[in-house]
Amino acid sequence: MKISIQGIKGAFHEEAARNYFNKDLIIVPNITFEEVISSVISEAADFGVVAIENTLSGTIHSNLNLIRQSGLKITGEEYLSIHQNLIALPGTKMEDIEQVFSHYMALNQCRKFFQKYPQIKLIESEDTALSIQTIANNKLKNVAAIGSKLAADYYGMEIIFRNIETHQKNYTRFLILDKKINTQNFNKASLSFTLPHRKGSLANILNIIAFYELNLTKIESVPIIGEPWHYLFYVDVQLNKPALYFQMLNTVKTLTGNLTILGQYKSGIQLFNQIHNVQHETSKQN
Numbered sequence: 001m002k003i004s005i006q007g008i009k010g011a012f013h014e015e016a017a018r019n020y021f022n023k024d025l026i027i028v029p030n031i032t033f034e035e036v037i038s039s040v041i042s043e044a045a046d047f048g049v050v051a052i053e054n055t056l057s058g059t060i061h062s063n064l065n066l067i068r069q070s071g072l073k074i075t076g077e078e079y080l081s082i083h084q085n086l087i088a089l090p091g092t093k094m095e096d097i098e099q100v101f102s103h104y105m106a107l108n109q110c111r112k113f114f115q116k117y118p119q120i121k122l123i124e125s126e127d128t129a130l131s132i133q134t135i136a137n138n139k140l141k142n143v144a145a146i147g148s149k150l151a152a153d154y155y156g157m158e159i160i161f162r163n164i165e166t167h168q169k170n171y172t173r174f175l176i177l178d179k180k181i182n183t184q185n186f187n188k189a190s191l192s193f194t195l196p197h198r199k200g201s202l203a204n205i206l207n208i209i210a211f212y213e214l215n216l217t218k219i220e221s222v223p224i225i226g227e228p229w230h231y232l233f234y235v236d237v238q239l240n241k242p243a244l245y246f247q248m249l250n251t252v253k254t255l256t257g258n259l260t261i262l263g264q265y266k267s268g269i270q271l272f273n274q275i276h277n278v279q280h281e282t283s284k285q286n
Contacts, residue, residue, distance in 0.1 A: 001021065001023065001024075001025055001046050002026045002028050002044070002045040002046050002047075003017045003021065003025045003026070003028060003046065003047050003048070003049060004028040004035075004036045004044070004045035004048040004049070005027060005028065005030065005036065005049050006030055006031070006032065006035075006036050006049075006051070006127070007029060007030075007031075007128065007129050007130065008127060008129045008130050008133060009029060009129065010129035010132065010133070010147065010148060010150050010152075010153075010154040011127060011128060011129040011130075011147075011151065012051075012082060012128065012148055012172065013051065013174065014027050015080060015148060015150055016049055016051075016080045016174040017049045017174075019078055020049070020076060020174070020268075021047075028045045031126050031127065033050055033062075033063055033066055036048045036049070036050055036177075037066055037067070037070045037072060040072055040178070040179065041070065041071075043179075047176055047177060048176070049174050049175070050063050050066075050067070050175050050177060051063065051172050051173070052064065052173050052174065052175050053172070054105065054109075054170070054172045055167075055169060055171045055172075056108075056109055056165075056167055056170055057105050057108060059220055061220065063175075064192075064220065064222065064234050065222065067175070067177065067262060068192050068232075068260060072177045072178065072179060073177065073180060073181040073263045073264075074175045074176065074177060074263025074264075074265055075176050075177065075178040075180075075181075075182050075263060075265050076175070076176035077173060077174065077175055077176065077188075077267070077268040078173070079173050079174075080171065080172050080173075080174060081171055082109070082165065082170045083148070083149070083163050083165065083170075084106055084146050084147070084148075084164050084170075085146065085148065085149060085152060085159045085161065085162050085163070085164065086100070086113075086144055086146060086159065086160045086161040087132050087135075087144060087146070087147055087151070087152045087157045087159055087160065088135065088144040088145070088158060088160055089135065089136070089157065089158065090158040091158070092142075092158065092160060093160075094117070094160060097142060097144045098120065098142045099121045099122075099123055099143050100114070100120055100121070100122050100143075100144045100146060101123050101124075101125045101134070101143065101144075101145050101146075102124075102125060102128050102131050102145050102146035102147065103124070103126070103127055103128050103131075103146075104124045106146045106147065107122050107124060107146065109165045109166060109167075110146055110165055110166060113161070113166065125145075128145065128146060128147035128151065129147055129148070129154075131146075131147065132152065132154075132157055133154075133155050135157070136155035136156060136157055137155075144160060149162075173268075176265070181263065181264060182263070182264045183264070185266065186242075186264040186265050186266055187239055187240065187267055188217075188236065188237070188238050188239070188264070188265055188267040189236070189237055189239065189262075189263065189265075190261075190262040190263045191235050191236075191237070191259065191261055192232060192233065192234050192235075192258070192260045192262055193205075193232075193235075193252070193257065193258060193259040193260070194224070194231070194232055194257040194258050195231075195255075195256060197230075201255070202233070204255060205252055205255060205256065208248060208251050208252055208255075209235075209248060209252075211248075212244040212245065212248035212251075213239075213240065213241065213244050214237040214239050216236070217237065217238055218234070218235065218236035219233065219234070219235045219236075220233070220234040221233050221234075222234070232258075234262075238267055
C-alpha cells in the first residue's frame with residue numbers, strides 16, 4: 001500500500017500513517033500538501049495523509065480548502081501525540097549549537113525552551129525530518145533540528161533534549177484521503193457549505209443539526225476569496241443513526257449553497273482517548 005505524506009521519511013505524517021494503517025507501507029514523500037493531493041488524484045499513491053489541526057497551532061485552513069477543491073474524500077482520521085526533540089550529530093553538546101532548523105510550526109511549539117538559549121538562531125525550513133536528514137547527510141556541526149524520534153533513528157542522529165515542546169499536551173489531527181467516498185460503517189462526517197446573508201441563517205443550520213441528534217464537534221469559517229464578507233463554513237458532526245444524518249443533509253441542502261460532503265468516516269477520537277487514558281494511568285502508577 002502506497003501512502004502519500006507531506007515531508008520525508010521520519011516526518012510526523014509518516015508516524016500518523018503507520019499508526020492508522022498498522023501494516024507495512026510504502027511511504028511516498030512530498031514537500032507540499034498540494035503534492036500530496038496530486039499524488040492521490042494521479043493514483044501515484046493509494047491514500048494521502050494530511051495534517052488538519054493542532055491543539056497549539058489551531059486549524060490549517062488552507063488544507064481544508066485544498067481538500068474541498070480537490071474532490072478527494074476524507075476516509076479516516078488519526079490523532080497523534082506530538083513530541084518534539086532537539087536532534088544533532090552524535091556527540092554534539094548543547095553549548096556547540098549555533099542554529100536550529102525546523103518547520104515553522106515545530107519552532108513555534110518550542111519557543112519557550114529556546115528562551116534559555118538566546119544565542120541560538122532559529123531558522124524556518126520546509127520540513128522537520130528534511131532538516132534532520134540535511135544535517136546528517138552533510139555532517140553539519142554546530143547545527144541542530146527539531147523533530148521526531150523516528151527521524152533521529154532513521155538518519156543516525158542523537159537526541160540532545162527530549163520533549164522540548166512548550167505544552168506537553170500537544171496533539172495533531174491527521175486526515176486520511178481517498179478518491180472514493182465511504183458509504184458504510186461511518187459515525188462521523190465533514191461538510192462544507194455557504195450561507196445567505198440573512199439573519200439567523202447559521203443558527204437555523206445548527207438547530208437542524210441538533211434536531212436530527214447529531215453532535216457538532218467542530219465548526220470553522222473561512223473567507224471566500226473574491227467575495228468580501230462572504231464565508232465558507234466547515235463542520236464536523238458525529239452520528240449514531242445514519243438515517244437521521246441523511247435526513248439532516250436533505251433538510252439543510254435547501255438552506256445552504258455549495259453543500260459538499262468532504263468525507264464520511266470512523267471517528268478516531270475514541271481510540272485516541274482509550275490509548276491516552278491507558279498511558280496516563282501507567283505514568284501515574286510509575
